[in-house]
Amino acid sequence: RFSNGLKTMPQIKTLPKIVILTGAGISAESGLKTFRDNDGLWENHSVEEVATPQAFENNPELVYRFYNARRAQLKDNQVSANKAHHALATLEQHWKEQLVLVTQNVDNLHESGGSERVLHMHGELLSARCSFSQQTFQWSESFDSNTACPCCSNKTLRPDIVWFGEMPMYMDEIMSHLSTADIFIAIGTSGNVYPAAGFVQLAKSAGAHTIEANLEPGSSNALFDESLTGLASEVVPKWVDDTIAQYTK
Ligand code: APR
Known part of the structure; x- marks a missing residue:
């Protein structure tokens, strides 16, 4: 306690809101x-x-x-969860409600990798x-x-x-998260199927930093601010480590 009555406060870094979209590419190395x-x-x-x-x-x-x-x-x-699924579960532990994980995948590999809150839009x-x-x-x-x-x-x-021609699930919730995202990352999706393919545009319009993690640049490449090119099992854990180090340490 100081004589002027002020206490030192630990500095708390605010975590950016991260919205993640995953596609079949994240499960490819699991054998799907x-x-x-x-x-x-x-x-x-x-x-x-x-x-x-x-x-x-x-x-x-x-x-x-x-x-x-x-x-x-x-x-x-x-098939079982791979390093990319596990890394996203670790990120969820650090980010809690500031992380939103949306997947187009109908497998349960995010859950078996440890993620607790997954929006299965398909x-x-x-x-x-x-x-x-x-x-x-x-x-x-x-x-x-x-x-x-x-x-x-x-x-x-x-x-x-959700079959071809049907409306994906959780769309209102997902749209609302995209409109308040600080970071949007699309992992292992070709960007061919809407509405998921349009998420990058919505996040970018809301001012988010947009990242693509894929084997090769996809069809919406111009909309991504950053590209992480390579296997999901390599680029995703590295991005998670870097993100945790940047914002929490
Ligand atoms: N690491 C990273 N990316 C990978 C890997 C890998 N190991 N293997 C493949 N990819 C990339 C491919 O290069 C491709 O861009 O993942 C992407 C997979 O794209 P799609 O096969 O089109 O899958 P997805 O985008 O999930 O498809 C969307 O289409 O048929 C519907 O409903 C189905 O949810 C599915 C939707």
Whole structure:
């Protein structure tokens, strides 16, 4: 205590608000295929052929089979979180509510890497949804196109996935976060699918510093202030370390 009554206060650095968007590239090194780096075919069906409401209406068994195959990879531990997922979980520990993690991925590798708050804008493989009430349920192996929905007993259960032509989830919340972002980073996404592809523009208009982390510069490259080029498992942990050092030490 000083004689003038003032106390010394520890200096608290304010953390910038960080909005992160991830895509299939962050899970590639875990062993999951990206959408646009291969032939895009599954059992000779294009992804567009099985990931639409029309496909589910015309051939629900085929659509269930498609997602069952993807879910099996997660369940049998054929794939696990990589260094990039773990690094983002570490950043969340430091940033708390000042960090918003939005993913287009339907895998649960952010959660298995330790992230606690993830906005799955394209849905989740490990969840089912009633197409009538929109209530969601943990996926059960017994679910198929004949299952009575646990909430209404109708055959209204479907994979909790946002298909082509449907509106992604949490859009109001995401838009609001983008409008107050200080830093926006897009990791492992090609920038081909809207509305996610437009997030960089929104964040930039709000004054955020924009960063792209990818194997190669993507289609919206001019909108990014900074490019981190390389494998997600290398560039993301380094960016996280640098960011923590810059703002918290
Ligand atoms: N590290 C970093 N980036 C990588 C890596 C890696 N190891 N491997 C691939 N990439 C990059 C690719 O270069 C590409 O730019 O990740 C990007 C993956 O792009 P897409 O396959 O188009 O995936 P994504 O952007 O997530 O697709 C968006 O499209 O079909 C829909 O709903 C689906 O959510 C998906 C959406």
